[in-house]
Amino acid sequence: MNPVNGWLLDVYVDGERAVIWIRTIEGETLRLIDSYRPFLYVEPVDRAAEQELLYMLTEAGCTVEVEAKSTTLGSSARKRLLRVEAPPHLFKGILNGLRRSRFVRGLYDSDLLDVQRYLFTRLKVEPTSRVSVEYHDGRLLSMRKLDDHAELAPPQFRALVVKGINVEGRDMEMDARAAGVEKRFSGSMEAVLTSFAELVADADPDLIVFKRRKDEFKVDGQLLKLGRCSADDAQLRAQGSIAGRVVLGSVFYGFSADEWGTAGLVERTRFSFVPMGLATRWLSNKSIDSRNCFELMSRGYAIPEEGYFEYARSLMSLVERDRGGVTFTPLHGLHENVASLDFDSQYPSLIMKGGLSYEPESDDLFRLIPTVMGPWLSRRLWLKGMKRSLQRGSPERIYCEERISTLKYILVSQYGIAGCASNRFGNMVTFEEINRMSREAIIRAKGIAESHDFTIVYGDVDSLFVRRDGAKREDYETLAATIAAETGLPMSLDNHFRFLSFLPLKSDESTSALKKYFGITTDGEVVARGIELRRSDVPPFIRKFQEELVALILDRSTLGDIYGAGMRDGLRFIESNLKMIGGGDLPVESLAIKRRLKKRLSAYVHNTAQRVAAAQLSGLGREIGDEISFVYVNGDSADPYERVKPLELAENGGYDADRYKMLLLEAAGTIYRGLGTKFDSKGMTLDEFG
DNA sequence: GCATCCCATGTACCT
């Protein structure tokens, strides 16, 4: 039976024990115990203080040893510190005592979670890893990490997804999905919760995805049993966890749960080096901090408390205010045969190329940021290569894409937090240096393109739009390769547009807008940025309409066709869609506007549509999240509360048709403006001016 | 008293 092969499902610390859950390849679960004692490092103010601390801490029941540790990034010099190991129930008190003690100059490894200390220094295996374990009598003897880097499918964790919970008075409704089967429970709260607990017991999921509400899982004052081990349950439930299953919450590091899937979560978890539950909840700063701490601790560093690191900064750089990325203003109107060239992972590439890190210089070869990023950057490139060999739409390819986008997000965040005050290692100088190098790169790219007779059509940070009469796809690819070779930064052709249009500002028709364009590629794909069809707060009906309109107008072979048949067909299409709205029988879901509530309802200054819609729900005692969908029912009413209804309360046929006709005409107008034509909504005529 | 202007407010997008 031993050793057992499986995946590391979850780890948590409970007093003096670490509890480890393994999901075996046979589909069993295994709960193993390992010993753990919390520790931290103390820097005494001097030798006398060291003696004092040694005595006091030992008296208090701690185990204390002298150790040499590195504490400064960029220096291999070691400091003499005391390693203090304390019984778990005393740890917090001792930490507080040390924080106030006059014998202490600094504390290290002190603000890590127990589970981080355990994973970084004892287990040294990232959760979700493929592992082989040996155990005896429920105690872990050894854990060996198996190589599964080429595995694209995520580990075979079983998931139960709770999609919606609605509570009205004592009644409850719940939608759940387990093993591909949808279940719907409704009735009294007790009945629903009891059935839910039965479903959990039956399906025996490893992962439960749901939005937690603290008071919801009690029947007759008793907590429902949802975990796999009642011994751990009581203690864990206080922290909102469930023994042996990972509760993921409906938000994945700021994104909705289904957006990335488990494959992406696995990348995120392994990078962060924490259990999946934390990896889903944590935002980038914490994930990256966690990985930084692991890398440093593995190399003999002790981690200073938050906000400890500071770096010298010259007066000059303080005077010169930093700027972000460069944009080149486009010429608005329609262009033919344009290519967009992108630097691949520009910020990570710059960091690697320049060996940029937080520490200004280093007397050993170790530099934190490149060390942390390098393997993940290579992994992402490897996955990108894999993706090309996989069939479109195949599960393997989707897993691959999920992993790629998760890693992209982690890598880009490295740049974002480099100068961030909440990053304990952050250094503004590093951040500005990355910005400077980024500006330099795109400006050089522009020069290189121009020297090969290409015209710069547009540029934004790391993407450059160029054109040359008669240029073929290969010519653009060659240009990208030339720029890559000359700058030392990878660059590739992103899109080859048959037609591409840039918009003028709505407020000033003679000035081009940035970050807004739409076009069609040589293979007939509509590509758009910034316009209505990209916005989540535009009704789905309008977005779909606009995308179809672009295809209808631009999917032609000549400019003449676009301005002739294309525009005429477009007008007809607009008219038929206006009729559909006017008919009054579009489903309200297709007209719903989704908007995030960025503040508490009471904090709003204006009666904005999203506030009023949310207030209506909240007035009925309904729970409101940070997102609201609403429908215009009487958009021009003087009473803000008459204007919109939350989607939940909207009825089919009850929408404000005039309002939606206006939105549709706006969306159509965007496209016609982009083609250099004025769009007259009354007479439905075109007035060409370009 | 009413229409219109203006801008702080608020949200979302691009890379």
Add this chain to the structure above:
DNA sequence: ACAGGTACATGGGATGCG
């Protein structure tokens, strides 16, 4: 608690007009 740069709708007070 990931940055900086950008566009634009809108609610409602300020302003101007009759």
